[in-house]
Amino acid sequence: MLDAFSRAVVSADSKGAPIGSADLVNLRKYVSDANKRIDATLAITQNVSCIAADAIAGMVCENTGMTQPGGNCYPTRRMAACLRDGEIILRYVSYALLAGDPSVLDDRCLNGLKETYMALGVPIANAIRAVEIMKIASVAIMTETNTGRKMFDGINSGSGAQCKEIAAEAASYFDRVISALS
Amino acid sequence: MKSAVTTVVIAADAAGRFPSLSDIEAVKGSFDRAPARMEAAEKLAAGLDKVTIDAVDAVYGKGSYDEANKDKCVRDINHYLRLINYCLVTGGTGPLDEWGISGMREVIRAQRLPTVAYIEAFAHIRDRVCVPRDMSPQAAAEFKALLDYLINALS
Numbered sequence: 001m002l003d004a005f006s007r008a009v010v011s012a013d014s015k016g017a018p019i020g021s022a023d024l025v026n027l028r029k030y031v032s033d034a035n036k037r038i039d040a041t042l043a044i045t046q047n048v049s050c051i052a053a054d055a056i057a058g059m060v061c062e063n064t065g066m067t068q069p070g071g072n073c074y075p076t077r078r079m080a081a082c083l084r085d086g087e088i089i090l091r092y093v094s095y096a097l098l099a100g101d102p103s104v105l106d107d108r109c110l111n112g113l114k115e116t117y118m119a120l121g122v123p124i125a126n127a128i129r130a131v132e133i134m135k136i137a138s139v140a141i142m143t144e145t146n147t148g149r150k151m152f153d154g155i156n157s158g159s160g161a162q163c164k165e166i167a168a169e170a171a172s173y174f175d176r177v178i179s180a181l182s
Numbered sequence: 183m184k185s186a187v188t189t190v191v192i193a194a195d196a197a198g199r200f201p202s203l204s205d206i207e208a209v210k211g212s213f214d215r216a217p218a219r220m221e222a223a224e225k226l227a228a229g230l231d232k233v234t235i236d237a238v239d240a241v242y243g244k245g246s247y248d249e250a251n252k253d254k255c256v257r258d259i260n261h262y263l264r265l266i267n268y269c270l271v272t273g274g275t276g277p278l279d280e281w282g283i284s285g286m287r288e289v290i291r292a293q294r295l296p297t298v299a300y301i302e303a304f305a306h307i308r309d310r311v312c313v314p315r316d317m318s319p320q321a322a323a324e325f326k327a328l329l330d331y332l333i334n335a336l337s
Contacts, residue, residue, distance in 0.1 A: 001191065006183035009268040009277055018227040018267040024220050027271065031220070034213035038206050045200040091200055095191045098201055098209060104191055155210070 001107060004030045004100035030100055033166065037100065039154030040166040043142040044094045046152045051141070052086035055133035059126050072123050086130060093138075093173045097166070102176055110180040117181070128181050135174035142167040184276030186212030212273045218320035223270035225317045226263065226325065234260045236310070237303040247299050254295060259303050266328045275331060283335045297336055304333050 002010065008027060012019045030037075044051070056079070060066050066073040073079040092109035096102045117124055140146040144160025156162070190205045201209075226233070234256055242252045261282070268277035290297055308329040313322045 001188050002183055003185055003187040003191075003272075005272040006185050006188065006276065009183065009272055013268065013277075013281070016264075018230055018264045019223055019271050020227040021224050024224055024271075028217075028220060031213055031216040034210065034216075038210060041201060041206065045202075048200060091195075091198075094200055095195065098206075099187045099191055104188075104195070108195065155206075 001099070001104040002101050007101050007103070035154075035156040036163050036166050037097065039152070039156045040142045040163050040170055041094050041098045042154050043152040043163075044090060044097070044138055044170075047137075047141055048087055048090055050151075051134050051137045052083055052090055054137055055130045056082050056086055058133045059130040062129065063126060066126070072121070072126070082130070085127075086134060089131060089177055090134060090138075093170065093177070096173045097170050100169075102173055105173055105176060106180075110177060114181050124181055128178050131174055131177050131181070135171055135178075138174070139167045139171050142170065183272065184279065185272035185274040188276075189274065215320075215324070216273060218318065219270045219273055219324050222317055222321035222325040223267050225321065226267050226270065229316075230260065230263050230267070233307055234263060237306045240306050241299050241302045247296055251295055251299070254293065255299055255303065258290075258295075258300065262300075262304070262332060263307075266325070266332065269328050270324060275328070278328070278332060278335075282332070286335070301333055301336050304329050304336070308333075 005027060008019060008023055012023060056073075060073055060079075063071075065071045067079065068074060073082055089109065092105045096105040114124065117127060137146075141151045142160060142163045144150055144163075150160070187209050190201065190208050194201050194205055238252060238256050238259060241247065242249065242255070247255075262278075265278045265282045269275055287297075290300070308326050311317070311322050311325060313319050316322065317325065
């Protein structure tokens, strides 16, 4: 896997050139945003079960047949597998967010995920809907635009509005999951 | 590619857990050191060719090595300094380990090049780094630590 730094190194190495001032501009931005990045990661890790459970529950509410006999979330064993997968996707998104690079998400989570779901008979459209809800929830918690209380303790202690750019990056990782499943 | 962040993420993934507070502390520590590392990387990139020629001239100027090997030595020192530049950027020894050190002894021996000349050249570069003319003290410390790491691997 790569992070923002090693991504720059791999691309410089393919040119055989050292990393100079021009390439360092983006990396300096990554470093200066480090605290916001850490806060955004904490926003996910401190609310994993909440985000995943809400997303799966939301998906089921929109398709009530899923928990009835014959539905894809019946019996509870299959519902539990669904919750587990929601948390796994969140985990890889949190890794990608911390690293500032989607390679860990691509290599270790998304590669072959759609094929696995199709083989297991998981309804792809519903899986995508659950990921969409997780995206909306995560972004709302990061930017503190959720209703009710602030949902995470960050180290930056700034306001969630400052996390907007990082939240957009996080949203792009969820979008990556969605396009891998589509 | 080993860096401060990837090491933490790979360990967390192996255990199947989310990044913990101590993982995040470790990442934060590497971010805190990053400005000094990037300064060193930037200064090294700007003076890479000059530093290489300077060091190789000093080592080969003493007459103890075959002049025929000088060009190869310049090429290799240049390559290793580039890898050090990458290590300064990643904050870990990944680029040196993966692209420079594994197999290095075998290659140098196969080419019948004197390893000692390389060590002398890197030691020359290390001892010539001037604070604050070339870079800040923290940046110089990061740069020298990597030179020492490479010298140890060559010795």
